[in-house]
Amino acid sequence: MSTVRAEQFDVVVVGSGIAGSSAAVAATRRGARVALLEKQDTFGGSTALSAGMFWTAPDLDAYRRRVPLGDEALGRAVVDDFAECLQELRDTGARVAGTPKTDIMTFGTGYSTDILAILAWCRDQVEAGGGVCRTGTSALRVLQDENGAVTGLLARTRQDRVRYETTALVLASGGFQGARDELTRALGPNADRLLLRSNPGSVGDGLRLARQAGAGGSTAMSSFYGHLIGAPANSFGPADFLPNSQYYSDHSVVVNLEGRRFTDETLGDEILNQDLLRQPQARGVLIFDDQVRSTVGTDEPFPGLSAVDRYQVAVDNGASHVRTDTLEDLVARVADWGIDPTVLSRTLRDYGAAASAGGGFAGGTPVSPRARAPRT
Structure with a gap:
């Protein structure tokens, strides 16, 4: 006993x-x-x-646009208290970058630590x-x-x-990303297809304890933080998390297994992965050209992570991939994965036209003025 x-x-x-x-x-x-x-x-x-990375939204309006369901009082603190907290981190004596990095998650500003x-x-x-x-x-x-x-x-x-x-x-025991039952309740049936890109000990202990004590939930439980990962992935332990993350996806065209776009790619990889979860089988295809691969695809996304060819990392880890000289050949090869070539051809054609026109819509999905169609 x-x-x-x-x-x-x-x-x-x-x-x-x-x-x-x-x-x-x-x-x-x-x-x-x-x-x-x-x-x-x-x-x-x-x-x-x-x-x-220690970072924040540049102002409260930017926070509201990016986190519309967030607690505004907490959002205001995240923005208003940032400078004071940054100085506190510097006072610890630990390394804190002297130069900020901008456009974190396409909108934030912060410092490597x-x-x-x-x-x-x-x-x-x-x-x-x-x-x-x-x-x-x-x-x-x-x-x-x-x-x-x-x-x-x-x-x-x-x-x-x-x-x-x-x-x-x-x-403060973390989220519940390691608990499949909790993920399904919050995110829906495709939650079972998510890779665990986090601490495996985060299985909702805090949520369970709080509920036992009579606490309730909050808004935005159906949102999460993550990144797009090449699939399948032969290995996906903690050492694989950062190099396998396809941070550059905001410079690509992203289609679902039906060959259709479903979101504005320039919102950033952290949003794309959430939008992809709601698509058939939570799977999609990133389409980009060599210019993207050789620039943002190999850039150091955060100071200290080092530059790495993320496409090649995914390929070496078992991800399905094709590389062709023309978009026409790419469409034909991707058709072997069960994606309708007629639909995908139309998607790429409409996207290219909208991007060349400075943005708009293609197939009912926004195309950002910053969008750039893949080139051969």
Whole structure:
């Protein structure tokens, strides 16, 4: 029979990504003794797998256009507090780029950082303030009194169970991208076709704990962050996430398995992948020319990621692909994948005409003034 030991803290934070780590530092600065808990064997969650860009929308209007269902109060904070937070990151002593990168996700501005060093600095601050940072600790249940007030957290380690007694509990355990049932509820049946491009430990722990404690949901649960990945992918572990991401897709023509465009490609790869999820089988085809491949297709998307031929990375990893000298030959080859060549030919012809005219519509789908048709 396992025992339950008790420990007392002013604040308990579940999850050691940038959200949880920042919350732990904020509480420590206010004099709280903090327990920062991570269920995996290493700290950092999905943040530790990221490119480490610290960025924001340039203004609130840009935020509203890009995140129409977002919480405007939070959006205002993301915009208004950015300069102060950037200076705070610089003050940690970790590397923060001196020159900003623009057009992040086609609209944002931000700076490359050494995110692992920043996360380590956060843990140092917590421990210097008398707190603890622990891995291998899984949250089981929010503890509440008869009136529903939070009194602590029941957690499990490899050795025992621990009752963390506190009146301040922060749930920052990440999303639910690793939980197929939750993904299907939020995103629909094609969610089963998504690759997990994130921390595998993010299986909705925080959402589950919050629901148990009586909390509700929010808007925009059907949106997500991700990138287009060549399919099939023979290997797709954490080391494959960044080099296999087709960041340049906003410079391509994207069609579904019916050979039709379904969105404005210039919205950016982070939007295209969400729109593609709603298409048949959540699969599509990127069509681009050698100019795109040799420029934005091999550019360094974020400082520190290094330049890499992302098309070739996808090909080497098993992705279906064709390369031809003419669009006519490409259409014929892609027809072998079951895409109607007549429909695809019309799609490319109409897109090219709209792009040459400075934008408009093709087949009912917007074509941006920035669009450029593939050339041979």
